Amino acid sequence: MLHLNGLGKRFGEQWILRDLNMQVDEGECVALLGTSGCGKSTALRLIAGLDRQDEGSIELDGEPLDSIPAERRRIAMVFQSYALFPHLSVRENLNLGLKIRGVSPAQRQQRIETVLDTVRLREMADRRPQQLSGGQRQRVALARALLRDPRVYLLDEPMSNLDAQLRDDLRPELRQLILQGTQPVLYVTHDQQEAMALANRIAVLKDGRIEQIGTPEELYKTPASQFVASFIGRPQINLLPVDKQLTIGIRPEDVGFDPEGMPCRLISREWQGASQLLLLDSPRGALRMLCAGDLSLSEPLHVSWLTSAEHRFDAGSGHRLAE
């Protein structure tokens, strides 16, 4: 179990991470979600021991990690760049760490052969990283992490260098290889879809602080702020100002046709097969709406939603207002 207590890091006067409190249980995967520069990668580097925090502490299974140097923390990290050693073959890349850690040659070979089968790279074992495809490199990086036999997995945007198709293909593999183990996993990403698909819980970070932490469902259904609401869920939520105090949010999928509803004009339409996204001009402003793909539209359109589907936010602070 990984425990972060009030973790903070600054460069000069500028805090880039602050008050990070979090617990990742055994076998749990927590995603750190946020835009670039929000401090999520910094958090990983602190946990790995590559950088030193300016405040707070890190505990693993009840034991503080702070005074243990990175090389002895037994934490595996998968980098966005994969960080494979370019002068070594796949096999040598996997071998290097084992050798440094003093694993016997026989055991080394056996473990490498096993992991090569696991990640289906046996044929590529003697190639250099630059002779591999992006997906193959990614799998080498995963294999190296597996061989580390770590107490925690840290994944830093592991799929952002891959194209969309490959990402979809790799997701189940990632789940099977790493997320089904017993170790806590921290997964850094800027892609809410990826976070929703893989993580048990998601922490949304904004300006170095946690905006909200919870299961994907909690974040979707009860976003704690306008920021979380617009970060989670696609197509993006509609934020409609009511007055100086109140903004309401209504998800496009909660908007429905209703002959009694507001009259709207259709501005544009994205057909996505099973569904279609309409952009409407309503008396309350621009409005996104999701409806069935086979629906034929006839103007004038009238739409409405259930009041219970509304998310109510303080217009000033953006915080969710109590029901």
Added chain:
Amino acid sequence: MLFRRGLFAIGLGFLLLVGVVWGRPEQVQSVTILMPAPYADATASLVNRFNADNRGRIHLNVSRGPLETESISDLAISSLLLGSPPFDALLVDVTWLPKYVAAGWLEPLDPWFDTADEQGLVEGARLGNRVNGALYRWPLGADVGLLYWRTDLMADPPRTPDELTAVVGKLQQEGQAPQGFVWQARQYEGLSCDFVEMIQAFGGSWLNPVSGEPSLDSPAARQTATWMKGLISDGISPRAVTNYAESESLQAFKAGDAALMRNWPYAWAELQGDDSAVKGRIGVTTMVALPGQTPAATLGSWGLSMLRDTPHPSATAEAIRYLTSQDAQRERFLNQGYTPTAKALFQDPELVERSAVLPQLEQALDQAVPRPMSPLYAQMSDLLQRMLSAILTEDLDPDEGMAQAQASTLTLFRSAGGTA
């Protein structure tokens, strides 16, 4: 069509212009002489006067070359090799002359200078100007090796090798002049110059004066090398002297750290400067010699030589004569301290008053000895320098070293087809 007509007009204009220039009865002849920077500077006012006197007839130009002797040789040779050099005459070091003549670069000066002119020169300045009987160089200044001595440390300068070691040894024991006798033992041309003086002190010479064969393994030559080595091993000269050129020797002597110095006349003016610790306490003589042997003063000196390809030989000769005239010599002596070449000037009261050593200089010039006048001189000197340097800095036996120097000089001569 218009374009063609334009071209035609330009062509016609050009032809007319050429005709005008060609047709002029008297055209200004431009003469350019290359000199090392200090000489060029010392000649500037003379050049202006010459040009004023010859306005519309000759225009003289002195090219300011590099400071160092070897650099000016590199520059001259490079431009001569490329053909049609931008010079009509060169200031030439005495050792380059046979080489340049052999290369076919120089024009004899005999049509412009006769024996009467030569008679007017001091003894030492008559040497080193002729190759195979023809005059190829006219001296601009006289230059010979001298022995400088400290009048405050000794009543008279040493005249023999033994006297030299004795007086210096005694002074060193008394704690005066710790550097003793400073000379030039760095592996470069200066070492050959010193050798020429020292070998004559022991009654020998580099080349046999009769046969022209090298005689570097003669008893005198071996004695010379042994003596040179002994100077250093006995501490009469500091070990550092093996890396001394002229300027380092002068530095030591000027600081008052040495009793004797072998150097050229230019050092005199330097030693009389206000920054000199020995100002007014310096005497000048020639190198020591065994009793019965004539002391030698190695001939240095620069002279002007005319290039074979010059389009204006007479104008160039006129310029050479002007720059080397007695008036010019007087001016250069009074202004920059360059030693004159005209015999008459050494007795000139005005000049003697300026420099009291002029009579000693004339004496030294009477004993001037040129280095071998051979087109192979550069190789010969290089061989000798290396061998002497090995004798002085390594454990090489002087006899063996000189035998090797003799052998390699012979090989050089043989490969060149006979003697030099």
Added chain:
Amino acid sequence: MNLLLLLPALLMIGLVFVWPMIRYGWLSFHANSVLTGLNPVPNGGANWIRLLDDQRFWQDALQTTRFAGVSVGLELLLALAIALLLDQRWRGRGVVRALALLPWALPTTMMALGWRWIFNTPYGPLERLNEFVGLGPLNLLSTPMWTWLVTVVADVWKTTPFIALLLLAGLQTIPKDLYSAFRLEGGRPIQALRCITLPLLMPYVLIALLFRGAQAFGVFDLIQVLTGGGPAGSTESVALYAYLNAMRFLDFGYSATAMLAGFLLLTSAMLILAMLLRLSGLMKPVQP
């Protein structure tokens, strides 16, 4: 079309390299000196036979090789240390980086004169210091061995910054993530030097080695000014010997032969070195 685009480069190489080489080759089979009135006269292989028998040339070749080997070796070691230091983050690094380049920017002749002054006995600062601490005069430039060392020191002082800069550029192409990954694999920083930095820097080391090796073998102005080849010819380089033959002795046929022989020796030495490196596996092409 491609050939056409290459043409300017080919012309350039032809002009500055191939043509002089052909010319040297041609000249090396001719007598061309003051003895022939500076006209080239074919003399078969006489120059080459003379060269084979010329102890001075071979001594110079040996001396030059030793000089190049030792200087470049020392330069690489020092430059690596400097580059590693300059690659770290510390206060004042920018200033030091600029200062470190100064020796490289200084003209060689000026630097050689400076060294000559420093080692001057007894008036140079070094000997004054020796005197002060009671060592007495060392006469460094009066002994072949020490003079040789002084030339090496001067060369190392002058060209180490260049190699350091080259290696620093190499260091900065190594992604920092590799070091992070290596640490998390359990490696200590000192092990990273051997496992990551050195192997990835090897292409840059080889470039420096070839470039500087060739340059050091052609050493001329430093020797010319600092020692003039002395004492006893112990510091003479092949280039200086070729220069003497051409510009002092006016023996252009033999000078061309010596120059060409030096070039051939250098090229074959480089090829042998490259082969050895290939065999040792250090030269695997690496693109970080």
